[in-house]
Amino acid sequence: MIDFEWYRSFISIYQHRSVSAAAKARILTQPAMSQHLAALEAEVGEPLFVRAPRKMIPTEKGKELYTKIVPLIENLEKMTLDIRFASGVDSAVPLIRIGSPSEYFTKGALSKLAHLEIRMSAVFDVAGVLLNALQKDDADLILTTQKVQMAGIEYVKIEDETFVLTVPGHFSASEEDVQDTEEWMNQQKWLSYGLELPIVRRFFRVHFGKRLEIQPYYIFPDLRTILEAIESGMGVSILPEYLIAESVKANKTKVMFSKLTVDNTIYAAYKVENKDNPYLQKIIMELQSNRN
Template identity: 25%
Template sequence: MNLDLLRTFLAVHRVGSLTRAAAHLGLSQPTVTVQVRTLEEKLGKQLFVRRAGGVTPTGVADELAGQLGRHLDALDEVVDRLLVTDSGNQTLQFGGPPDLTTAKVIPALAGLIERGLRVRTSFGPPDQLIEGLVAGRHDLVVSTARPRQGGLTVEPFFEEEFVLVAGACWAAQLPDDVTAEGGAALDQLPLVSIGEGLPIVGRYWTTAFNRQPRMRPAVVVPDLHAALAAVTAGAGVSVLPTYLVADAIRSEQLVRLYDPVIPPRNMLYLVNRTGPCQPQVKVAWRHLMTEAKFW
């Protein structure tokens, strides 16, 4: 069996689109279509149902992807190690939000760094990061908003989920049902926010309590790590991503105050320039896409 057919199939399965898989693989969309059809003919099974905006995998495709994924990823990892080692230019210019970059991206790249990859990071808002990517200042960017510019390859990367947390001292002052009267009891607690406009807190309140928060922030900090430190120290209540607070909740430093049926979420995107790229960029892209499945 031709490994290219299997890699193409896996890419389509993971992104749910022939077009996006083609951009990720550096192939034309017709080539990806032909390869998928060729694999379907060889297997005698339909793998995808075409629909507007993408494709839906069949049960056969889901089973095949489950069996293939870890083996192809392991094989690619072996090749990636050689590419990083042999690359003449091993520096990756990476841009992203400071919190996810610090907590997840850099640790995920640690294995490649051990093999010689050098990483230079830049932080900033999504429009600034994408501008830097287009201008060539960055090789890869994680964006909190989906960019619409042409000439970019954009993949859904990681969906962050937000949770309402506080220290035990504040949690003890709340009723068992914090949703009573639209979460009115929470209005009496000091709030830690990453901005005066309550960008994350406001979205959570709208989703969980069907209203905007009525309190002004007691503490305003520049990033989520600072908010985590403040809340852990007992400064008040805040809304933070689960990847950042999971350890503090497990160790009972923080208490999860509410579990909404549909928690607020935000999709982050991995972005690079469409077309040929340096080996270390290709390796980092593939490595991060694989690692993010376990975050």
């Protein structure tokens, strides 16, 4: 008799093209995954993969089996989750672990998710660390601006965030006073998330077609801290509109050269094997909404 877990291990190996990566994804040992695959191949009667150096290549029989069983397995898992989701019993609701940049989660995502009756745990970090957490199953869903193509990972667009040049509210200069925009910007004290001024350099490249030559005057690895520094008159920076909205309204900061903007796309990323999880899909749907 074929064990259901053999199928799940086969699907994971197929999607990751690696026994070791599939083992990490399923939180199993590599020998256990190999045993599952060997047992399934014995039942099927022929190899499902060609073992190549550092890669598992599906055979024609492997491709045929994957095509046939994936919809069945996904529907069965989805049915189980749907039953739990519809029951309304809190103890049956799994904890959804979300990774995100702290600023976006706090100012952009939290208000959209606040009304959901879904248990959530959030962790904040940079894109690379969050993607690694997703791969290791330390996160179920991550919000990121970096779309790194990787086997077994799927991305869905959430929204575009618009960045603008943000200056202290008491700034005496106005757009009309500036004769040379580029020269004026080069004279400012710039605050940045990192030494390489990632979004600032992109802003210059988009609008002036050249590489930025200035160095950051202050480096704070948190956009909210940068915003507070601007409010305190320490310098200028390129910040997302959602983050500065309240500050601008309170006249603590203002936008200079409002027509000069740069967009960043926010994506939700998750493992393909969890695509039909109704909790993840509900969270993604809410994040894509215009709810404030």
